[in-house]
Amino acid sequence: MTKVKEIVERFEKFAPQDMAEPGDPVGLQLGSLSAEVKKMMVTLDVRPEVVKEAIDQQVDFIFAHHPAMFHPVKHFDLSVPQNQMYADLIKHGITVYAAHTNLDNAHDGMNDWLAAALGLTATSSLLPLKEEPLDQLCVYVPRTAAAAVRRALAQAGAGSIGNYTGCSYTAMGTGRFLPNQAAQPLIGRVNQPSQAVEEKIEVFVKPQVVSQAIQAMLAAHPYEEPVYYLVPVHGLNQKYGMGRVGQLKQPMTVEEFALKCKQIFQIPELRVISPNLNQIISRVAVLGGSGSQFYPAALQAHADVYLTGDLTYHTGHDILATGLTVIDPGHHIESICKPKLKHLFEKWRSENDWQFSIIASKLNTDPFKFI
Ligand SMILES: [Zn+2]
Incomplete structure (x- = not known):
């Protein structure tokens, strides 16, 4: 079963939340990222009639352009139609996610x-x-474990540049250390100055994969105290x-x-x-x-x-x-996003072997009528 989180992670490689304008309430609106998805619906707006359509269609994940919660909820009085709509979403276990100005700004968005x-x-x-933030992760690894650490970093999504993945740079050098009484060193002996042939591995890491890249690197690193650091960089950053x-x-x-x-x-x-x-x-x-x-x-x-x-x-x-x-x-010309998003999610679904269906809301949510 595919989780909301997997779908959202793929989408945010295309339009990261960092690309949204300041203060725009994008991202998870309601529900849970760990919910399983059987049927998703893309929509321009989340309105009571759209939620009814989603319930009728047995949708469990709504992906919207306009955030459902533009205004903070101050009470949960169900006589307010907007609140009743949130209650209906919760009652039917529907998760709602919004990609607003990050979708506006994205390349091919x-x-x-x-x-x-x-x-x-x-x-x-x-x-x-503007520039998307970007970090460089540098880590010192004994030469014998360097290939495994580079592989782990690549699998965690570090070092992705345009059409290339697993990009890294290595400089060879010598690491020196003095293990104390409590240490359990991989190389050298307690209380003896030691040294090892080490690779310094450098990779560029996008904000959305920083924590998973560090975790993967640490899991593959054989030292008791791996040495690494992150530095923000400018140059390669994606512009939007x-x-x-x-x-x-x-x-x-x-x-x-x-x-x-x-x-x-x-x-x-x-x-x-x-x-x-x-x-x-x-x-x-x-x-x-x-x-x-x-x-x-x-x-x-x-x-x-x-x-x-x-x-x-x-x-x-x-x-x-x-x-x-x-x-x-x-404003309603933005409903162009419905077929476009549906197409993108269908493409990612087949690339990832995901099993869920995707529909686009059939409703016109333009509040204006012309007479
Ligand atoms: Zn809009």
Whole structure:
């Protein structure tokens, strides 16, 4: 049986929680990481109607883009629909996990899916890039045990760089030590200065595998007192950023592009702020969700059009005064994540020989109707 933890660990190699924006409540929302999964459902939102769908479909694991618990629970009064929803989830043993801005920021994640749907090429991050934390683990090992320690580190996921695994570097040297009366040294004798031919092994370790890498290294290390240290490093770290900006294959007018967006995202209506609907555009910025506060970044990136959701009246005025065109197709275009996530989990399921079924919620959770 596959546990939630295994599925989450695989996902977080793709979109680590460290990639989320500060304060974003991503990760396990409700339930248990050690729960077993027979049927998982991917969804944009966790709403009472989605939970009902999950119960009807006998789902035991909900994987959502938007966190179910955006607001802390201060009481558990079941007359509040949101609380009743949590109670239903617990009663039916459903675990809920959310990947929000870490999925937005990930390479080939939400904003890349939106950019690809819009047909953008040569895309780059709209907001300045940030760096995922990365450590270097260094350990001194007697030469005879070095291969076993390197193998253990690789199996624990240390030394993974792009398409390569088990990457490490070794420098040979001499270790010196004086075992005291209580010591049980592998090499040398009590109260006698000793030395050994040692390898210094260096590996890069991502934050999500640091503790398992250290445990595996210690288990394979033959010394009574293994010597190792971790140092944070810069350089190889994975870079990530919010939003995307890229080029349309064919320049078109603002109006043509707006109509194309309606068709791509299958929405009945969208809002446009533009000084001129006939302006020819070719450079497009996109940021899924509520990104209106980032319009200065779209200007700075020389975008002709910025596509984002949840625009307000006064921000609309500010944007119009800058001459930038903004298209607000709503927040629900992020439902593009449902087929994309389903496909990713199906791929990982077959790679890992996991046995559980995967469905996407069939519900439209857009709270707005257009009449
Ligand atoms: Zn969103």
